[in-house]
Amino acid sequence: MTLAEKAGQVMVAFYAGTDPAPQLQAIKDLHLGGSIIMGDNVPTDAGGRVDIAAMKTVNESLQQALSQGRNWPGIISVDQEGGLVARLRAPLTEWPSPMTYGAAGSADVSRNSMQALATELAALGFTMDHAPSADLTVGAQDPTIGARSLGSSGAVAGPQLAPLLAGFEAAGVLPSVKHFPGHGSVTTDSHLALPEQKASLAQLRKRDWAPFRDAIAAAAPVVMMGHIAVDALEPGMPSSLSAASYKALRGLGFEGVAITDALNMGAIESTYPGGQAAPMALQAGADLLLMPADPYAAHAAIVAAVKDGSLPQQRLDEAATRVATLQLWQESLHNSLGKEVPLTEVGAHLAESKAASAAALTVLTGQCSGDQLHGSLTIRGADAQDVQRLTEAARARGLQVGGGPVLTLLDGGEAGSGDIAVALGDPWGLAAADARLKAALYGDTPAAFEALLDYLTGEAPAPGKLPAKVGSYAVGTGCK
Incomplete structure (x- = not known):
């Protein structure tokens, strides 16, 4: 590959709007290794729903351009964690x-x-998903991760990482574990500014890095480096641009592709604008650069850095080779499925979504079994869509909405009152909720509400255990 091709091979760029034409031109001009689809890129139909045929066509056009002149497919990625x-x-x-x-x-x-x-x-047509998150949350003081985390301890989060990764790979899609060195224990949102991690290396190894070790032991192919200044490694320097942070990641045994978090985020762009972060990240140890604010400027900066010697050619070669190897491996995963995945699979997994919510439903206080509604309930909540969804689900199974116990839906950290309080995302609001029955549902999907009603009408148990401390409720709280 030429220097220009290598510089593009290590970038996954974004674009604005639903017309991919400018991105197709950028792929051609810069020899990009990949493209990411953000919310504003998603084509929708007249009802505001995803136009899945159009989305597939967009991804096919991007893939055709990315594969031009190469013996491996490009990366087409997305942030699809579930929940928020x-x-x-x-x-x-x-x-x-x-x-x-x-x-x-x-x-x-x-x-x-x-x-x-x-x-x-x-x-x-996606080949990579920036998930799962291995961050451990510290609770209500965590402004960024919250219910995006598996929990607050390695004992809770760690055992789930291997099966989560196996699920992605069974579908031929690359998982991207995030956000090393751990975003759930800092109290600044890196989308806005640079968080500072003040914990010692001993504390980080014991707490924040434990789930990443489990993911690496399970052969995670990609780990995302967050934008966090770790005082014990390199004070004041974002981990995505810090050689000490990449050395720490590699020290856990990681041999795959290290990708940066989005380089257009406030933690980076406010201090290192104009593409200068791209060669800095590569020099530090990144293999793949996600969403440089200006891909043309980033590409030019990489080429210039190699030419002036500030970025060794060998380091760029290593990064480009790792990325190409990853892309070939993804292609082999995809080919192992034996055939293209039909569009009929889209939206066909309601049962699996309900099974997840049913298995997670956690009761902090109150009755663990039996009918608790006796035919009617009153539904309250700040989010109109949540109230509507639960109302429709209740009426569909013959329950009267209005009268009976008062059920308050908590959408965020707010506390509520009533007979029953149900947290739909972060469970922190349950700490101060005034209700005889407090439950964490961790989702506001139609399937989650069906699982909730199964429990409240006595048709199913609530087997979940609290994965993070909520006020006085300890990790592991739940029905016996």
């Missing part, structure tokens, strides 16, 4: 928050859910 972070909505199957899998504590649920989620992505 999901670029692709209906008619794709909706998934609950990742904390679901920590609460369920079931390898089968984790693997089946990710295989189903990734199968729908594969049908649309």
